[in-house]
Amino acid sequence: MTDTHHDNHSDYWKHNGVRVIKGDQLDSNTPQTPGMFRQAAINHARVGAQKIWAGTVAIEPNAKTGVHHHGALESVIFVIRGRARMRWGDRLEYVAEAGPGDFIxxxxxxxxxxxxADPDNILECVLVRSDNEAVVVNITDVDPIEEPEAVYWIDPIHRRPE
Structure with missing residues (x-):
């Protein structure tokens, strides 16, 4: 007995199956922020991805984004090198830091x-978003209740930075 699906589509998987994107072949034609360099590895244009975006970002020492959110998207940041500080909340009242090997x-x-968070070294991360669209909603009217670095989110897996 033969597998007619496989026989009829022997070249289909060759051209539409697993893709390897080499680290030196990332696409820098992505939205950029001053002090940050983003590159796409996986998106619709490069590999036909329908529901995910993945790439890298290198963030200069002390660089930061403006306050924003990504709409309905979920985002994951994996820290490769350096120290990331995240502020969040209606008034950026929460702060957490992540280092190499940590996920955000x-x-x-x-x-x-x-x-x-490092004044001397570049922060290198891998980014993954739950959709292919680059949704960024900038928020310009945030009035923090206090300097966010002084208010830490502390729970069993997050400790105050030393």
Missing amino acids: FVPPYVPHQEIN
């Missing part, structure tokens, strides 16, 4: 700001 999850609609 940003739920939909959460107002946040990404910061390179």
Whole structure:
């Protein structure tokens, strides 16, 4: 007995199956922020992705984004090198830091700001978003209740930075 699906589509998987995107072949034709360099690895234009975007970002020392959210998208940031500081909340009243090997999850609609917490070294991360569209909603009227670095989110897995 033969597998007619496989026989009729032997070249289909060759051209539409697994793709390897080499690290030196990332696409820098992405929205950029001063002090940050983003490159796409996986998106619709490059590989036909329908429901995910993945790439890298290199953030200069002390660089930070403006306050924003990504609409209905979920985002994951994996820190490769350096120290990331995330501020979030209606008034950026919460702060957490992440280092190499740490993951950061940003739920939909959460107002946040990404910061390179190291004044001397570049922060390198991998980004993954739950959709192919680059949704960024800038928020310009945030009035923090206090300097966010002084208010830490502390729970069993997050400790105050030393």
